[in-house]
Each structure stands twice: as C-alpha cells, then as structure tokens.
Amino acid sequence: MGSERQERMKALGARLRGLRADAGLTGAVLAQRAGVGQPTVSKVENGRMVPSADVLGRLLGALDLDESAAREVRDLLAAVEDAPDNVEASDGNALAGSVLDEAVRSARLVRSFQCIVLPAMLQTAEYARHVFESASNSPPEAVGRAVAARVERQSVLYQPGRESVFVLTEAVLRTWPGDPALMLAQFDRLLAVDSLSTARLGVIPWRRAVPVMPRHGFTLCDQQAVVVETFRGERVVDDPVEVAAYEETFSRFEEAALFGIELREHLIRVMHEFRALAGFTTR
Known part of the structure; x- marks a missing residue:
C-alpha cells in the first residue's frame, strides 16, 4: 500500500x-x-x-x-x-475515521442512514471541518488531516461497480454549523451526488412519520458490517444477526424517504430558505 x-x-x-x-x-x-x-x-x-x-x-x-x-x-x-x-505519519487519532475509511473503501455497497449530521461521504470540506472541530479539542493540524481523509474517502462515490445509498431525516438538512452560506454549498454538493449513477439520495420529510425512532446514524458496508460513529470514536458491528437487524431498519427508513424528482424539489425548497437566511434574493 x-x-x-x-x-x-x-x-x-x-x-x-x-x-x-x-x-x-x-x-x-x-x-x-x-x-x-x-x-x-x-x-x-x-x-x-x-x-x-x-x-x-x-x-x-x-x-x-x-x-x-x-x-x-x-x-x-x-x-x-x-x-x-x-x-506512519498518521497519528491514529479517532478523528481520522480510519475504521470507517477502510470499511467504505473495501465495500461495493454502502448504505448510510443519518438523523442529525450529514453522512461523511456527502460532507463538503468546510462542513466536515465544523464536525471535527466541534467533537474534539484536537489541534488544527489534526483536524486538517481528518478533513482531508474525509474528502478523499468520497472518491469511492465515482467508482464504477460501487453503489451508495443515503437516507437522511429532514432534521439533517436543518441542523447546520457555521453560517447559511456554508449550507448553500452543501446543498449544491447533495444535488450533485443525487445526479450520479452510482449513488441514491433520499430524505424523510417532516410531514411523514418515521417508521422507527432513530437513535443514531449508521453505515452498512456490504452485508458484512455496520459502522456506528460516536463522540468517542467508531464502533464496528459484524455479528450477522445485528447486521441483519440494521439492514431491516435501513430498508424501513428507505421506504419512507423521498427520492428522484420529489427529493430534488424538496432540497431546492429548503435551499431557498437558507438563501433567505443568508440574505440572498431567491428566484
């Protein structure tokens, strides 16, 4: 390597x-x-x-x-x-997300559900910086390395033969760091990912009841493991029974989500609200 x-x-x-x-x-x-x-x-x-x-x-x-x-x-x-x-220059700090990095790189099918924070593979560099800075008192250079690793991980989105599916609650779209302008760039990113043939993006809107009360976000890597990110690091679950339970839960969230044209229209509506917050004139 x-x-x-x-x-x-x-x-x-x-x-x-x-x-x-x-x-x-x-x-x-x-x-x-x-x-x-x-x-x-x-x-x-x-x-x-x-x-x-x-x-x-x-x-x-x-x-x-x-x-x-x-x-x-x-x-x-x-x-x-x-x-x-x-x-060897990597310090192994949990900020680097090394466990999830390796799990995502080796998976051909990645399915991620999030209820508060955007999935790591969808974050812009500036959004990711806020995520890391708010979770730790690590020095700026460590945060910079973690942001770089997160951006690099996203390259798997474009690789043929891979499939990525993301399901978010609307709360993810409305829980934002920094300023509204940051989120406008983030919405551009989401719309770009939704246009990829290798990825699907869905959102469960507030007007729909969630099928399961979400306790945390998680990322399924193939049918072999699920990675749960916490404030203290990452936990990998590879017990087949638990993985199957997470798969069933993900399917229920996926069934409740908006995809395709409905999803894009929903994103654009919320994006207009952020444009108003940022002081831009909406069209």
Whole structure:
C-alpha cells in the first residue's frame, strides 16, 4: 500500500480522468484546451503528479464544469496537499475515521442512514471541518488531516461497480454549523451526488412519520458490517444477526424517504430558505 498522499493523488487523478471521459475528450485535446502539456495531463490522471492550483484551474476550465463539480475536484486537491507523506505519519487519532475509511473503501455497497449530521461521504470540506472541530479539542493540524481523509474517502462515490445509498431525516438538512452560506454549498454538493449513477439520495420529510425512532446514524458496508460513529470514536458491528437487524431498519427508513424528482424539489425548497437566511434574493 502506498502512502496516504499517494492514495489521494490517485483519487484526484481518477476523478479528473472520469470527468474528461464524461466530456468526450482525449488527453491531448484536454491538454490543448487547457494550455498545458499532454504529459502533465497524463501524470495528473495517473496519480504521479500534484497539479498546482493554476494548472488545476486550467483543467477545470477546459472541462467546462459547473461550480459544484469544480469544487469537488478542488477539495480532492486540498486533500492531497494536507496528506502526510507516509502511512506512519498518521497519528491514529479517532478523528481520522480510519475504521470507517477502510470499511467504505473495501465495500461495493454502502448504505448510510443519518438523523442529525450529514453522512461523511456527502460532507463538503468546510462542513466536515465544523464536525471535527466541534467533537474534539484536537489541534488544527489534526483536524486538517481528518478533513482531508474525509474528502478523499468520497472518491469511492465515482467508482464504477460501487453503489451508495443515503437516507437522511429532514432534521439533517436543518441542523447546520457555521453560517447559511456554508449550507448553500452543501446543498449544491447533495444535488450533485443525487445526479450520479452510482449513488441514491433520499430524505424523510417532516410531514411523514418515521417508521422507527432513530437513535443514531449508521453505515452498512456490504452485508458484512455496520459502522456506528460516536463522540468517542467508531464502533464496528459484524455479528450477522445485528447486521441483519440494521439492514431491516435501513430498508424501513428507505421506504419512507423521498427520492428522484420529489427529493430534488424538496432540497431546492429548503435551499431557498437558507438563501433567505443568508440574505440572498431567491428566484
């Protein structure tokens, strides 16, 4: 296994390569449009070179990405820059989320239910920073590493052959850190994830009764384990009977949730409320 920094470089490269493929461009055409050398594009996409902010900006401009997608790629670059150069540099602190990281990376099917905080795989870097800062008195550098790890973990959302399903209560959308502008960026992120072919996002609105009173959030990794995040760290449950119980509970939450067009309309309605809180004019 390579260093943490190398793994994040590969994630950044894979995302850029996927975006280029989606745009129907060859590496040579992208390089020409961006005004960079073709070897640069090749090295970045293969995780052998960290692009400067300027080079990344040129590539994003040439791909003609919307702001949400461009922000995701910039977050991946930030994750690379914040990563320690070797595996041993990680301090093993629970903030790093190492248990859930490994469980999610190895799973082909990830199902996450949350009732207060957004699932880790959906958080923007700024939202994640608030989550970590509020949960611990760790030094800023430890929080920075934890945020970077969280952003890097999200690369699995884009990998073919994987499926991710997220179910949230509406309380998650309305429990917010920082300021309303932070949440506007977060809603952009949710809408972008909902458009992926590899992910499904659902919300249980307040107008519907929950089928089970939620006690905590949890993440199912395949049919083998469930990870529960707490204030003190992470707990992994791999007993087949307990995992099956969590699967049944998740299915009940999933049946109560809005998906597709209804979900997007609901997100946009709540987003307009945050725009009003932030002092923006809604349209």
